[in-house]
Amino acid sequence: MSDDTSTRFDRVPATGGDDVTPDRDAILEWWEERFGIDPSTFEAHTFWERGRGNIWCVYGDHPDPFEAEGLGMVCLRTRGRHWKPTTNAAQRFGHAATSNIIHLDRSQADSYIAGGTQSIAWDGDWGYLLVATSVAGDPAILGVGQFIDGELRSVVPKGRRREMLDRSSESSP
Amino acid sequence: MDSLRRYASIIDDFDAFIAASERPLSHTVRVQTSRVSVDRVVDAFEEAAIGCSPLSWRESIIELDIDRPGLTLPAFLGWVHGQEVVSCLPAPLLDVVPGDVIWDACAAPGSKTGHLIDLIEDVGTVVATDDNLGRLSALRYNLERLGATAAIVERADARRFDPSPMGIEAFDASLVDAPCTGEGTVRKKPSALDDWSLGHVESLGNVQRGILRRAIELTKPGGVVLYSTCTYAPEENEAVVDAILDDGGCDIEPIELPFETAPGIDSWEGTAFDHRLTRARRIYPHHADTGGFFIAKLRVAT
Numbered sequence: 058m059s060d061d062t063s064t065r066f067d068r069v070p071a072t073g074g075d076d077v078t079p080d081r082d083a084i085l086e087w088w089e090e091r092f093g094i095d096p097s098t099f100e101a102h103t104f105w106e107r108g109r110g111n112i113w114c115v116y117g118d119h120p121d122p123f124e125a126e127g128l129g130m131v132c133l134r135t136r137g138r139h140w141k142p143t144t145n146a147a148q149r150f151g152h153a154a155t156s157n158i159i160h161l162d163r164s165q166a167d168s169y170i171a172g173g174t175q176s177i178a179w180d181g182d183w184g185y186l187l188v189a190t191s192v193a194g195d196p197a198i199l200g201v202g203q204f205i206d207g208e209l210r211s212v213v214p215k216g217r218r219r220e221m222l223d224r225s226s227e228s229s230p
Numbered sequence: 231m232d233s234l235r236r237y238a239s240i241i242d243d244f245d246a247f248i249a250a251s252e253r254p255l256s257h258t259v260r261v262q263t264s265r266v267s268v269d270r271v272v273d274a275f276e277e278a279a280i281g282c283s284p285l286s287w288r289e290s291i292i293e294l295d296i297d298r299p300g301l302t303l304p305a306f307l308g309w310v311h312g313q314e315v316v317s318c319l320p321a322p323l324l325d326v327v328p329g330d331v332i333w334d335a336c337a338a339p340g341s342k343t344g345h346l347i348d349l350i351e352d353v354g355t356v357v358a359t360d361d362n363l364g365r366l367s368a369l370r371y372n373l374e375r376l377g378a379t380a381a382i383v384e385r386a387d388a389r390r391f392d393p394s395p396m397g398i399e400a401f402d403a404s405l406v407d408a409p410c411t412g413e414g415t416v417r418k419k420p421s422a423l424d425d426w427s428l429g430h431v432e433s434l435g436n437v438q439r440g441i442l443r444r445a446i447e448l449t450k451p452g453g454v455v456l457y458s459t460c461t462y463a464p465e466e467n468e469a470v471v472d473a474i475l476d477d478g479g480c481d482i483e484p485i486e487l488p489f490e491t492a493p494g495i496d497s498w499e500g501t502a503f504d505h506r507l508t509r510a511r512r513i514y515p516h517h518a519d520t521g522g523f524f525i526a527k528l529r530v531a532t
């Protein structure tokens with residue numbers, strides 16, 4: 058069933074999951090291996106599946122199965138060959154990441170936020186990366202990008218893409 | 231503005247009230263302070279040469295000199311939410327702390343839910359219900375962008391909502407930001423009064439009473455139930471709270487607000503209300519240059 062028609066959530070098993078319906082340990086391990094996010098980051102959270110391969114993350118624990126329109130946030134898609142974190146989860150938990158983070162300058166960041174694909178120098182892993190830019194002096198995680206063949210593709214969902222307003226380059230009259 | 235004339239007898243300086251209602255509202259955002267500091271947000275706006283000034287009485291509300299706050303990095307990052315001043319008043323009055331289990335009965339599109347999430351630092355549970363599926367999807371979008379993991383979203387008619395399948399017997403606090411005629415929103419939406427009718431005012435009163443009654447039932451003894459509307463009609467405000475006070479399961483408490491407001495009224499068109507209704511607050515555009523609003527803070531009897 059697709060993400061938006063089912064309202065049934067099943068808590069992911071503690072152990073014994075498979076490739077599409079992972080168990081909790083596999084999820085924690087994945088965040089740690091891919092992005093260096095310590096498992097303790099999710100200590101207070103539980104993971105749920107709604108529609109095969111759509112993993113949600115919610116504060117605390119709740120009765121299983123759980124019927125609702127939403128239970129925390131969608132954090133991970135595990136249906137494809139490579140697991141794909143969501144933009145919202147990247148922004149929510151990405152501050153704890155230490156690896157596979159690509160830093161963009163502001164104009165690259167604007168293009169990324171608008172949904173653009175851009176060639177970029179990156180000699181790290183290919184696949185899904187966290188995308189960061191400097192905001193007010195410190196890095197901020199913007200979301201997720203897919204790096205393949207020298208190009209960074211924005212995976213910002215259509216509904217969240219924006220043309221950023223920036224008046225700093227406008228000349229004053 | 232003609233339908234507002236019926237309030238000439240209860241609003242001080244009525245001409246100033248009408249004049250203020252005709253002026254557009256300035257654009258403000260609320261900072262999700264559990265995610266980011268106000269200073270960093272201000273710096274981020276300034277980097278983009280966007281004029282911004284935090285309000286003197288609550289710096290987490292920032293006035294901007296642009297009319298599309300959504301096109302900024304702080305909005306994209308889920309650090310701020312475009313929200314008018316009066317909409318930022320109810321959540322802090324619920325007295326919530328991290329770990330609380332809260333009901334936001336009429337939650338979509340989620341501005342106040344996001345604020346509640348911020349106040350509990352995304353620790354605990356906010357059950358956000360609404361009976362309109364389309365508006366619920368806007369709520370989900372807004373909450374996920376704000377990084378909320380402590381929210382449960384469900385479609386429900388709040389008058390009959392039953393949280394027991396969620397493993398919840400009672401809430402620590404509840405917010406009823408009721409469906410209303412929206413008379414106080416004309417500064418944002420000049421067409422807001424176009425299909426005003428007394429029939430509409432009166433039928434909403436029944437729905438509002440039903441929802442507020444349910445909120446009292448589902449809130450723990452000693453917990454806060456906050457009732458708010460963005461309208462002036464006493465039929466949707468004092469008359470609703472009056473009926474609930476009459477049931478006897480709660481009391482109404484005085485509220486401190488950071489700017490001039492008017493007390494609730496204790497009679498309207500020949501009907502007397504419980505005199506404690508003067509503890510409620512009416513917020514008028516000409517007092518602090520805001521939208522119009524009504525707030526009553528109820529405490530469930532112990």
Ligand SMILES: C[S@@+](CC[C@H](N)C(=O)[O-])C[C@H]1O[C@@H](n2cnc3c(N)ncnc32)[C@H](O)[C@@H]1O
Nearest residue numbers: 336337339340341342360361362387388407409
């Ligand atoms: C004033 S709006 C809420 C605004 C929201 N609290 C916010 O801050 O973004 C009132 C909401 O009540 C919903 N509503 C109307 N009747 C309802 C009912 N019987 N049960 C639950 N929600 C209802 C409407 O769909 C509408 O979204």
